[in-house]
Amino acid sequence: AQSVTQPDIHITVSEGASLELRCNYSYGATPYLFWYVQSPGQGLQLLLKYFSGDTLVQGIKGFEAEFKRSQSSFNLRKPSVHWSDAAEYFCAVGLNTNAGKSTFGDGTTLTVKP
Amino acid sequence: NAGVTQTPKFRVLKTGQSMTLLCAQDMNHEYMYWYRQDPGMGLRLIHYSVGEGTTAKGEVPDGYNVSRLKKQNFLLGLESAAPSQTSVYFCASSLRLSGANVLTFGAGSRLTVL
Numbered sequence: 001a002q003s004v005t006q007p008d009i010h011i012t013v014s015e016g017a018s019l020e021l022r023c024n025y026s027y028g029a030t031p032y033l034f035w036y037v038q039s040p041g042q043g044l045q046l047l048l049k050y051f052s053g054d055t056l057v058q059g060i061k062g063f064e065a066e067f068k069r070s071q072s073s074f075n076l077r078k079p080s081v082h083w084s085d086a087a088e089y090f091c092a093v094g095l096n097t098n099a100g101k102s103t104f105g106d107g108t109t110l111t112v113k114p
Numbered sequence: 115n116a117g118v119t120q121t122p123k124f125r126v127l128k129t130g131q132s133m134t135l136l137c138a139q140d141m142n143h144e145y146m147y148w149y150r151q152d153p154g155m156g157l158r159l160i161h162y163s164v165g166e167g168t169t170a171k172g173e174v175p176d177g178y179n180v181s182r183l184k185k186q187n188f189l190l191g192l193e194s195a196a197p198s199q200t201s202v203y204f205c206a207s208s209l210r211l212s213g214a215n216v217l218t219f220g221a222g223s224r225l226t227v228l
Contacts, residue, residue, distance in 0.1 A: 004156075032215070036217075042221055043204055043222055044204070049214075049216060051214050101159055104149075104156040106156040
């Protein structure tokens with residue numbers, strides 16, 4: 001079965017600093033990859049997705065992610081973090097053989113220091 | 115567009131009571147899902163539906179039942195609530211049946227079972 005690992009439970013960065021959130025997946029083929037963001041008290045919102053093609057994908061709110069097949073990773077990055085980016089971030093994996101169901105990582109909580 | 119709407123947003127139950135969570139989507143999505151979110155455990159799929167009149171079990175289906183009598187609605191029922199079912203429940207819907215499956219989430223329903 002596929003699995004998704006987000007090694008960092010909690011990350012704190014200063015406003016204006018760069019950010020990288022890690023995501024590793026376990027599956028034999030290339031899955032479809034997603035990053036979602038959840039603001040406090042809200043549902044999850046799609047940040048970006050990777051299906052095929054260019055391994056660097058751009059998303060909303062200035063986020064980007066890079067798919068690295070050799071490392072089975074899909075890390076999320078942002079060059080300069082804003083206080084409004086404080087939220088919980090989820091990496092997810094989807095497979096064609098899985099009736100469209102996605103498997104989610106346990107999430108990384110981002111705190112932004114002023 | 116309202117997207118995905120969940121009611122109620124908050125509910126407190128006593129052990130053994132029953133209740134139903136309602137999910138409604140206005141995007142004409144074929145597929146709908148119920149997830150539960152617990153601290154440090156990400157999102158786990160309870161049940162899902164690939165169309166009106168059909169439902170299937172997810173990762174953690176025990177203690178829950180679902181129904182999809184209308185395409186736009188997906189109900190999650192607890193027949194005899196237990197404290198272990200204290201959680202935040204998210205409904206989601208999607209257009210595609212494949213791993214390239216972007217989910218649209220509701221804002222969540224927080225359930226406490228005493």
